[in-house]
Amino acid sequence: DTGVSQNPRHKITKRGQNVTFRCDPISEHNRLYWYRQTLGQGPEFLTYFQNEAQLEKSRLLSDRFSAERPKGSFSTLEIQRTEQGDSAMYLCASSLSGDNYGYTFGSGTRLTVV
Amino acid sequence: AQTVTQSQPEMSVQEAETVTLSCTYDTSESDYYLFWYKQPPSRQMILVIRQEAYKQQNATENRFSVNFQKAAKSFSLKISDSQLGDAAMYFCAYRSGSVKSSGDKLTFGTGTRLAVRP
Numbered sequence: 001d002t003g004v005s006q007n008p009r010h011k012i013t014k015r016g017q018n019v020t021f022r023c024d025p026i027s028e029h030n031r032l033y034w035y036r037q038t039l040g041q042g043p044e045f046l047t048y049f050q051n052e053a054q055l056e057k058s059r060l061l062s063d064r065f066s067a068e069r070p071k072g073s074f075s076t077l078e079i080q081r082t083e084q085g086d087s088a089m090y091l092c093a094s095s096l097s098g099d100n101y102g103y104t105f106g107s108g109t110r111l112t113v114v
Numbered sequence: 115a116q117t118v119t120q121s122q123p124e125m126s127v128q129e130a131e132t133v134t135l136s137c138t139y140d141t142s143e144s145d146y147y148l149f150w151y152k153q154p155p156s157r158q159m160i161l162v163i164r165q166e167a168y169k170q171q172n173a174t175e176n177r178f179s180v181n182f183q184k185a186a187k188s189f190s191l192k193i194s195d196s197q198l199g200d201a202a203m204y205f206c207a208y209r210s211g212s213v214k215s216s217g218d219k220l221t222f223g224t225g226t227r228l229a230v231r232p
Contacts, residue, residue: 031218042118042205042222043159056219089157095218102149102209103220105159 004106006092012112013082020078021109025094032075033103034067035091036060043091049075050097082113116141116208120223127196128231134181135191135226137206145211148182148189149220153203162204165189167211193228201230 005024013019025032031050035043046065047057051072061067064082069075079086089110093103117140127133139148150162165173165182172180177197181190193200206223 033219035220040224042207042224043220045219045221048218058219091159093159097218102147102151102161102164102207103159104161105151107156107158110157 004092004094004104006090006106006109008109009107010110010112012114015084015113016081018078018080019082019111020076021090021092021111023075023077023092023094023106025074025092026104027073029094029096029104030072031095031097032069033093033095034075034077035093037089037091037108038087046077079111082111084113087111087113116143116146116210116221118206118208118221118223120206120226122226123224124227124229126229126231127193127200129196129198131196132192132194133196133228135193135204135206135228137189137191137223139187139189139206139208141187141208141210143210143212147209147211148180149207149209150178150180150189150191151205151207151222152200153205153225155202159205163191196230198230198232201228203227 033048034046037043049069064080067077089108091108093105095103119138146167148165151159163175177194203225205225207220
């Protein structure tokens with residue numbers, strides 16, 4: 001197991017286009033999280049899953065954002081009709097429920113909307 | 115809602131010296147966890163150290179230690195014998211001990227960029 005994997009590493013898209021990111025967590029981890037990090041800021045929580053169930057969504061997650069974890073393994077985060085304000089680093093992390101040792105983060109996907 | 119404040123946007127330390135990064139937080143909860151994460155230029159966040167609020171003893175991990183002052187809601191990170199590889203962004207983070215109240219999310223500060231001078 002090589003940790004949490006995120007693809008692509010970088011994505012440049014034109015305003016109005018749809019984009020999808022993928023996250024592959026550590027295989028035995030049942031919890032998966034999405035965070036957004038803008039320049040000069042700490043990561044902000046977007047949503048998290050336990051197995052395939054999406055348990056919490058932040059108000060930051062507008063209607064244009066949707067996340068799925070169809071079989072409780074990998075997850076996708078889709079942004080529809082991208083806006084320049086969506087430009088950020090999107091971080092995925094995973095953990096095992098009941099484990100209080102924090103998350104394991106991926107390297108992130110950097111989105112630039114032009 | 116919980117908040118985490120890191121008042122030092124940038125810090126610098128001479129190699130082999132000691133540096134302390136500050137973090138304060140605001141919460142009404144008594145059960146929670148505090149973390150320090152390191153984010154090198156490659157951007158992957160790495161857990162440095164964690165502290166359970168119910169433990170009075172300060173956590174230590176090799177050259178990294180914390181000064182946890184629960185009453186003051188302060189959680190500083192001390193890095194001893196600083197190395198060039200310690201250069202990174204450091205984020206302080208809070209997690210509730212009650213999944214029901216705040217879910218399982220981390221609340222991060224805005225980070226401190228640490229430079230290590232050779």
